[in-house]
Amino acid sequence: MAATRAMAVARQTTCCLLSKRPFSLSSKSHITNLCFNNKRVFLSSKRVFSCRAIYNPEVQIKVEGQPGTLDYRVFFVDNSGKKISPWHDIPLQLGDGAFNFIVEIPKESSAKMEAATDELYTPIKQDTKKGKLRYYPYNINWNYGLLPQTWEDPSFANSEVEGAFGDNDPVDVVEIGQTQRKIGDILKVKPLGVLAMIDEGELDWKIVAISLDDPKASLVNDVDDVEKHFPGTLSAIRDWFRDYKIPDGKPANKFGLGNKAANKDYALKVITETNESWAKLVKRSISPGELSLV
Template sequence: MKSLLCGLSLGFLLVFSGCKPSKDLSKLPGKTESGNYQAVIEIPAGTNKKIEYHKEKKEFLIDKRDGRDRIINFLPYPGNYGFIPSTFSSPKLGGDGDAADVLVLGESLKTGSVIEIIPIAVLKLIDEKELDYKIIAIPAELKDRTIISENYQNFNSDYPEVIKILESWFTYYDKSQVLEVEGWGDETEAVMEIEKWSSQP
């Protein structure tokens, strides 16, 4: 069964069971031919294990802290957390050395899923005096959406409670860090943030 899953189409039917993608998911195109961005999902919505993709090993592993699996001791993730491939937030430019973070609002997606997204906002956080931006996105496919907004203005007016939840969750989910909310940016700023770190030509 495991070998069968590994042979299926890249990313879409991956199951978090040690199955390794055949290619480096971090090098997938950041944009598709349709012009939408892509996201690689590491942590499914509604779960609390801090899973990260290791591009050298080409597999998803639970992050370790002090030698133990990192489990979020708080409410589970409010969306599908992952990264936008072919991006790199260079520390030389104030980044954290990882790909651009994204939270996809929608039903829970399996670890390893690759989904087309539409960025609708950027949550601007300060993590130990450094900027830490989170792209907020929705699935590009209408049938996969739970949030009916394609821009920040509608998101802010139609779902102000969701904005409060996201601010609160990111501020308090990790007791070992002191995070502050600097503010929000609209969909244009979200795209600018992605393009800033894009490693595609």
């Protein structure tokens, strides 16, 4: 991992859609021609697919079960109707310097949704505890989800963050834009900073980002810009994730890196390292354990 840290963050390793073969993309290219789709597509099988992929209208979602039940799943499918994994098959980057972000929990929601990393095709589902659905004690105030093709390695102790080990999940993203998104939306975002949350001894990175279609996106390019144009947001995010377990009788979460959000360069370093960890995982250089690689 030491070699990983020496890598320049200007280049990111990523993979093609429907392929797990890594290749390298430059982050210097410019962002043009965003495609927005939010329509319903009816196929001959009478199943309803909702197409909400901003970067790629060919990726759709297929809902199984009812929201608020143990059977509820949000699957991702390609334009042939074949299920794909939002964790493994959606590319991290498309070569324009932005990253793909998959929404699991829309802002102003309280259901604790997550990618089911131990199930085939890693659909989004509601988290459970002792057989019951989990909810946050209060609504989350930002769009929340994951970066595909990233993985926080539970065998790696991060010497920069109190020696904490990865939490065995994709990297989380807090998207601070003004629009309430939907479960399964795929947004192009740019990272602005990162918080190093330590949850019961596990390192659980929180990338702070903004969607490129947000009206303020051009104004914020690093962590200092967030405080200028979204005053109080960084401390609000930290405090929310610090305290959300307290109503359940658990201790507050902690944060490394001086209890502050690190800058964009550090966030890019985190993304690079966790993408490389994911590449080792899918190559089975590291044992996947119960994780699904399909």
